[in-house]
Amino acid sequence: MIQDIAPHEYRNEYRPLPPEKDSIALYYEDHTVLMKKTAEGIEYPTFADLEHLNEEIYEDYTYLFSIDNERYYLVEEINRERLSPFTMENTELFRAGEPQYRAFAGITGYQLYTWYKNHRYCGHCGTMMKKDTKERMLYCEECHNMEYPKICPATIIGVTDGNRILMSKYAGRTYKKYALLAGFVEIGETVEETVKREVMEEVGLKVKNIRYYKSQPWSFSDTLLMGFYCDLDGEDSITLDEEELALAEWFEREDIPVEPSRDSLTNEMIMKFKNGEV
Known part of the structure; x- marks a missing residue:
């Protein structure tokens, strides 16, 4: 099944360490993901690949998970008009994409992307939600509402x-x-x-x-x-x-x-x- 990526190891502990230049940057728009297809299969951009598209990319990010020793982050607001050679591809490609651990990373990142996107504001009082620093949770400073990923x-x-x-x-x-x-x-x-x-x-x-x-x-x-x-x-x-x-x-x-x-x-x-x- 898609999650069976051994010998690669998926680690989903919430460890919001700052990204490095070789950290993986996952960027989504609706049902598409930024990537390129190589001889080895799916390849995602690193922060070094995208830093010229958004000067604040090392400040505006969300830690997602790691696979082996590679950390994956969600990034937003990049200038795609200047992009090359990465393109936006439909997330359905993850069903059969290779290598399998990259496909699993892509669709898992997409699930978190949609959760963060759909919970920008508190469902109780409408205040902008904040990211917790210790666990994967969003909280409201006004009414203390807490939201965890939807499963x-x-x-x-x-x-x-x-x-x-x-x-x-x-x-x-x-x-x-x-x-x-x-x-x-x-x-x-x-x-x-x-x-x-x-x-x-x-x-x-x-x-x-x-x-x-x-x-x-x-x-x-x-x-x-x-x-x-x-x-x-x-x-x-x-x-x-x-x-x-x-x-x-x-x-x-x-x-x-x-x-x-x-x-x-x-x-x-x-x-x-x-x-x-x-």
């Missing part, structure tokens, strides 16, 4: 029936490949209850024997994904929620029309079942 828990659900697994396609989305059922955890319910509710809501089926598989941070949607397999309980006739799904079908292991990919928990769970490992 939404969600489930990925592999519904099985003997040698079959239920797969679906989303309705109204650009992603057109087969996926498993999925849904966000609601207030006041356990993740196991989420599994039962989402399966019933999306395909009208009951399930039992719910068992946890694995989790994945999914920065494309501020989500922590939790994967579960479960067994069909009773009738297998599907009642489709057409607002959520374009289709849902049962597939025998040998007929699953999905091939391995690097990025997602969904793909790994499908391939585990296809290969008879579940």
Whole structure:
């Protein structure tokens, strides 16, 4: 999966040390990131690459994380008219971009970029928020409101029936490949209850024997994904929620029309079942 970057080591402790000239500068605009494509793959600019575009770049920054001994920072307000050879590229490239640790850094930085952008002002009193110096937190000096990075828990659900697994396609989305059922955890319910509710809501089926598989941070949607397999309980006739799904079908292991990919928990769970490992 995209976060599996070993032997590289991701460290997310909040250590807001000043950047150096060779520190990595991540710059985003909406759904794009500043980078260039080289023979080795994704390359981000360093502070030395951008210092001529913003004289205050060493003062106006946000520490993000480190990978190995390389520190990553969020930067703002650069004069892109003078940029070369870096270009703005869509963040979707991180799904398959190489090297993998650079793709993971880029999408994780993007999640933090959107959080900082969406929390400039206090949601309670409207005062400009301040960055804490000890932890990754924004606080309001007026009303003392505190905000931490947004993480939404969600489930990925592999519904099985003997040698079959239920797969679906989303309705109204650009992603057109087969996926498993999925849904966000609601207030006041356990993740196991989420599994039962989402399966019933999306395909009208009951399930039992719910068992946890694995989790994945999914920065494309501020989500922590939790994967579960479960067994069909009773009738297998599907009642489709057409607002959520374009289709849902049962597939025998040998007929699953999905091939391995690097990025997602969904793909790994499908391939585990296809290969008879579940």
